[in-house]
Amino acid sequence: MGLFNNLNFDKLKSGLQKTRNKLVNTITEAISGKAVIDDKTLDEIEEILITSDIGFETTEKIIENARVKLKKEKDRSDINIIQTVKDELTEVLMFENSGDEVEALKTKPYIILVVGIKGAGKTTTIGKLAHNYKKAGYNVIVGAADTFRAAANEQLEIWAKRAGVEIIQKNQGADPSSVAFDTVEKAVKGNYDVVLIDTAGRLHNKANLMDELGKIKRVIGKVVPDAPNETLLVLDGNTGQNALVQADEFSKVTDISGLVITKLDGTAKGGVVFQICAKQRIPVKFIGVGEGIDDLQTFDPKMFVSAIFDN
């Protein structure tokens, strides 16, 4: 059992229905009625994977491994090929365990910086995370370091109320790093367990983004030298290939420790999760499957693959 009790297979499965239709149903069609899976069928599967947002390179690897595996196998039946593709896809999502979460949270305060482009789902994710940490018994404070938009404070405040956690905010236009500083300072003084810092999604250019994130890090580092403990990049799963570009851009300006992929409810582009993991080699930590406070799930590779493939 993980830190949060937030897994809901049925919800994930229904959210990924369109991804499943695109991916699994077409694979099933390609192999149905074939007693033996030949190279031509593998080529067809390859094409299906590529057009399902899994990407060219990732697919190449999967198909190559599948070819090698199937050569050794006596059973080249359809069930076996789907199992092989599933295993390969699961493998892409697996990362070495980065350690015990409960142990990590003994670092007090545990500071999480949340970044991502406009509308990706940062604020919503912070609300959901605050709720999850609170439910797990942690004392949470959130910092509204998106001072760009007038409504940003208000939005985070609503989430803080829903989750029942403390919030630090300043006027619109205030220096984001000063909000981050005050939040971390209050967390230290008030003995809080978890700090979640929201940031602005709108940034004119890369230099600007780098400056702002760099400054936030420097400033909170004055209060807690190792801060932040995590930097989560929030990506909108619905944007497919574009999410990949964003992951690239953010990785260039800051160390991302984990990804959150949102809006996996109702998207046909769920396959992009595999491509992002394969290319970035950054673990997906959480996924968003709806707009509600309970609609954040800890990412579980096996469950994710199963939600797409299993009946």
Ligand SMILES: Nc1nc2c(ncn2[C@@H]2O[C@H](COP(=O)(O)OP(=O)(O)OP(=O)(O)O)[C@@H](O)[C@H]2O)c(=O)[nH]1
């Ligand atoms: N369906 C669905 N909607 C989501 C999910 N996560 C966020 N949203 C919606 O996406 C929209 C944008 O979310 P925000 O949390 O405001 O995004 P943001 O990254 O903070 O945006 P900025 O503050 O403008 O940079 C809102 O309407 C959310 O309700 C999700 O997992 N599923």
Ligand SMILES: [Mg+2]
């Ligand atoms: Mg926001």
